[in-house]
Amino acid sequence: MTISFDQLIEEVAVRVKANMEQTFEIEASGRHVHLSQEHIDILFGKNHKLLPTKYLSQPGQFAGKERVTLVGPKGVLHQVVVLGPARDKSQVEISFTDAQKLGVRAPLRLSGDTKGTPGIMIMVGNKHVILDEGLIVAKRHIHVKEQEAARLNVKDKEVVKVQVMSERPLIFDDVVVRVSPKFETFMHIDYDEANACGFKSGTKGRIIKKD
Template structure:
């Protein structure tokens, strides 16, 4: 959960990015001093939801909350049993932004040609295929160079060795650097005027206003609005989970300033 302090709000005010109303996501928590800071300046707080999306859309500024994704592993049922024992079930540690998904208590060690990464979190529930998602920096540590792919697109990707408490397994493919993408419900997609597979141009709302020009839209009735990037991308744009990006274009075309 991202904590917003009075100091952070003052820095936003100095940069000219402090909006009214001030939009926060379900992953934000305002300190009492931050709440007083906004109240004393007559700034209303709005939690990001369908009504907030409509409000932003009418003001011609579409915003999406950020979810920074650290290195993690998705395992098939078979790999869970190989790594942790026959009949083993993953233990939920905390819920993720997408309904029904969770970070598990269990972790694995990734072993590459040149190095290892320990305590890599497993995300549940188990899937049909095992997939490992790392950053480009992680790839340098391991000695592999996975391509940027959408989740599930693992053909021709590098393999890796995974070590758990009960055993180890080497997969021949399945390591990717996840392509930045946005999760949306059908209602969200309607408000943003997009469909599954469209591409958004989004810009970081930070002191490093980096533009992400090819953000793939993924629409599912189970999804909650979230912009997913890895730690390399988040560090470059000075973003953290709970921050926002603004949509400035769609399918390769920037929005008109006068639109």
């Protein structure tokens, strides 16, 4: 059956629309620290409350005014942002490039999965805490709002590929999907990955199902 040029254009438009409906925004996440209230008290004073300067895409999460220094065996990283609110357990998220500067071997983990990871010293002025564990390179992942899981055809803890639509398009493999009613739908990558794909604000991604 032969189709007309107009029908062909309409079919292409439908496919493009379907693909666009399955896209989501990508965000680049720089090095940062999550602190327990116990460690906040030690570094910033008793009963200190983190001061929000910017609210993030995930509900209730914010970048605080507070900054810390990370001290490793071979180097330091200054002015590292503290994210709030306070957590039950402190955690530090860096890139592989940061790990080289510090002289540490930080494993690739999902946030919260810190068992058996290296520790790090966190300093503010002459005050410091030493984590026994908690230093990771965050594994790339997609936060998916529960109501949007069907639109993206994904389920919690599924591992997918993501096609990045940027000036340097590429496909990221081994991307973990995290589904929750508490999330908004955004993919998170670190600055090493952002540089690799030519990331800029507003960059979109699309899931490619693994075989």
